[in-house]
Amino acid sequence: MTQLLRPFELDPFDLLWRNLLDSQSHFSALTQKITHPVDIFETDDGIVFEIAAVGLNEEDIQILIEADMLRICYEGKQEDRPAIYRGIKKSGFDLSWKISTKFDLAQLKASLDKGLLSLTIPVAEGKAIRKIAINIPKTLPPKK
Secondary structure, three states: OOEOOOOOOOOOOOOEEOOOOOOOOOOOOOOOOOOOOEEEEEOOOEEEEEEEOOOOOOOOOEEEEEOOEEEEEEOOOOOOOOOOOOOOOOOOEEEEEEEOOOEOHHHOEEEEEOOEEEEEEEEOOOOOOOOOOOOOOOOOOOOO
16 A cells, blocks of 8 residues: 655645744755655655765765654765866755654664665554454344
8 A cells, every 4th residue: 555645735644744833943844845856655664765865875974863853964075176067966965854653763774775865664563554354243133
């Protein structure tokens, strides 16, 4: 059961949301434009963030968790050598989200492969969608 994120509609699970009381908050709602290439999608097992990290090593990126906040940041490196043309974006990024309690941030797994940082956050224990079977009696009581 893969769900499509609809950024302009309220998600019944309150998947990701920003601090509405703080207009200066750097935590982004999905309706705000994210300036760094990021894909976010939900799977049956949890939520997955895929972040462009071309040319970066695992030592360059910080992944921080504080309570229900997820923050991924990288400080861009300045090139000292002169260039004829600069078309590759090497600036830093600081991405933050407030994650629903539906997901278990303590179980976050991160991998960096071929310039793509993947973060997987599983559904919290007991919060996964379960299908409940309906029991039907095998014999019906006699009609009166």
